[in-house]
Amino acid sequence: MNPSTSQAFETTVVHAGEDPERHMGSLSTPIYQTALHVFPNAEDGHLIHEGHKPGYFYGRMGNPTQAALEQAMCEVEGGEAALALASGMAAISNAILSIVEPGDHIVAPASLYATTGALLDGLLPKLGVKVSYVDATHAANYQEAVTPKTKLFYLESPANPTMKMVDIEAVVSVARSKSITTVMDNTFATPYNQRPLDLGVDVVVHSATKYLGGHGDLTAGVIVGRKDVVDRAHWQTNKVLGGVIAPWTAWLVIRGLRTLALRMERHNSNALKLARFLANHPKVREVHYPGLETHPQHVLARRQMKGFGGMLSFDVGGVDEGRRLVDNVKLCSLAVSLGDVSTLIQHSASMTHAIVPRERRLAVGITDGLLRLSVGIEDPDDLVADLRQALQHV
Structure with a gap:
């Protein structure tokens, strides 16, 4: 064609x-x-x-x-x-x-x-x-x-x-x-x-x-x-x-x-809703998502992207806090990949970036408590509820 x-x-x-x-x-x-x-x-x-x-x-x-x-x-x-x-x-x-x-x-x-x-x-x-x-x-x-x-x-x-x-x-x-x-x-x-x-x-x-x-x-x-x-x-x-x-x-x-276009519409909207929820949670130190106005390159993202994607990361403090959160999610799945219709979460410091020396990891912003979230296409309110209850353990 x-x-x-x-x-x-x-x-x-x-x-x-x-x-x-x-x-x-x-x-x-x-x-x-x-x-x-x-x-x-x-x-x-x-x-x-x-x-x-x-x-x-x-x-x-x-x-x-x-x-x-x-x-x-x-x-x-x-x-x-x-x-x-x-x-x-x-x-x-x-x-x-x-x-x-x-x-x-x-x-x-x-x-x-x-x-x-x-x-x-x-x-x-x-x-x-x-x-x-x-x-x-x-x-x-x-x-x-x-x-x-x-x-x-x-x-x-x-x-x-x-x-x-x-x-x-x-x-x-x-x-x-x-x-x-x-x-x-x-x-x-x-x-x-x-x-x-x-x-x-x-x-x-x-x-x-x-x-x-x-x-x-x-x-x-x-x-x-x-x-x-x-x-x-x-x-x-x-x-x-x-x-x-x-x-x-x-x-x-x-x-x-x-179905890429349909899925990405939902990934985009769900990720923005979760990013806003996490940004207002007292146990979350920082949220990284280009769709948030607080992202330092939000204006650039608006210029070169149609939507802001289904990926975000957020910091809950340290290694122990990050591990406690991922150990207590119920709807989100603890997995290293991304882009799935299901929501996936990982603790970057102990999983995908464990091979990176800590000093180098910290230098580029991959902190000890950084969690990466691949937001799926589930109902966003259910995802918010899952993260809210998991954050009670942090």
């Missing part, structure tokens, strides 16, 4: 990737449960195998169900090309490794997803790639960190789990002035709330495990954006790393996309 440029996102996401003519009239894209595709002749075998002609030959290099998801993601994010992969980290690592080489330099936000940090701190230095971390709330910090070897600016906004924002257009302006490629993790916001490619970012990555799938029943990732980068990720990096998405998983992500 090739949507009209004037078509609403809510319409595009329902029909993205549809091609009944290509799939024998099937409105729902079939699951092509095969590892191999037969060539009609030797010449086509050569051309398809080398990527000179469209087609499929081996599951690691593509599948029609996977291709339907990739087309859908191009439509909903506005990208030239996409590559679906086995996980969000497969998407992040493939995107980065398709851009940098030994001797190159990356500038990244100090506050970001912990496993992305593990990639930047652990694997990349072994490959001869240097990384500098900056306070990404000020675009000037990216510029100050640039060296003659800087090849990539990495962005994450809102940041995990501090909800700090990046001025996307300002960072892109710095990058373009110095011919630096930009890669942005748009998992928290989703393309419903934020369109980084429209703001000039070169490549967007998603953990499709989260909001795109939406139901906590799959693990997947997506790269979408500039064709040359995506092509390198497809035909070079992932060809040897092999982080291939399964056809059944690709189909589940496509199905999840159909």
Whole structure:
């Protein structure tokens, strides 16, 4: 499907990737449960195998169900090309490794997803790639960190789990002035709330495990954006790393996309209601949510986001207080993921960011009592009641 440029996102996401003519009239894209595709002749075998002609030959290099998801993601994010992969980290690592080489330099936000940090701190230095971390709330910090070897600016906004924002257009302006490629993790916001490619970012990555799938029943990732980068990720990096998405998983992500707009409307409204409740609770020290007027970058969030998302974090004091709260929720589930229809809560210091040294964690705002809340689509009054009773134990 090739949507009209004037078509609403809510319409595009329902029909993205549809091609009944290509799939024998099937409105729902079939699951092509095969590892191999037969060539009609030797010449086509050569051309398809080398990527000179469209087609499929081996599951690691593509599948029609996977291709339907990739087309859908191009439509909903506005990208030239996409590559679906086995996980969000497969998407992040493939995107980065398709851009940098030994001797190159990356500038990244100090506050970001912990496993992305593990990639930047652990694997990349072994490959001869240097990384500098900056306070990404000020675009000037990216510029100050640039060296003659800087090849990539990495962005994450809102940041995990501090909800700090990046001025996307300002960072892109710095990058373009110095011919630096930009890669942005748009998992928290989703393309419903934020369109980084429209703001000039070169490549967007998603953990499709989260909001795109939406139901906590799959693990997947997506790269979408500039064709040359995506092509390198497809035909070079992932060809040897092999982080291939399964056809059944690709189909589940496509199905999840159909309800993305509806779910995000509810995630957004529920999160704002819970953020306001928590901001007025005497046992909560601070709430981080870009939809609150008290968020230091609320004006920026209003400018570059359609909605403020389903993610928030709040501080209840210390490690013991944080653990007591998560041990006493009844409706919320204690789990490390996010973007599910169910509300999920975690204590960041002892869970996802336990691998980060305490001094570094505190320096970027991940305090001992910080709790991350992925607000689901339940009745918001029930969620407020659950948090209210759990806070009595803090």
